[in-house]
Amino acid sequence: MIELNEEYCKGCNLCIVYCPRDALEPAEELNEKGIHPPVEVEDRCNGCRLCELICPDFAITVVEKDEEEE
Ligand code: SF4
Ligand code: SF4
16 A cells, blocks of 8 residues: 655656556545645555656655554
8 A cells, every 4th residue: 555745745646647557546635735646546556666666756655554554
């Protein structure tokens, strides 16, 4: 699953466009910065980390689900 740092994200949508699993989509609501940050589509991410690599602002971290629950 992905963790997003909304302070860093500028809403360029590169992560959404390049995700090979269509696991990201723009949020319906604008956030405080006036952008639609990416949100994860349930059960689609395979953890490939492409979004983490491609984000020009280092706003995404891909974490294992188990790490999150600990
Ligand atoms: S690539 Fe990075 S900055 Fe662009 S929308 Fe995705 S998380 Fe935000
Ligand atoms: S880790 Fe891969 S599959 Fe998951 S959201 Fe990022 S680009 Fe998509």
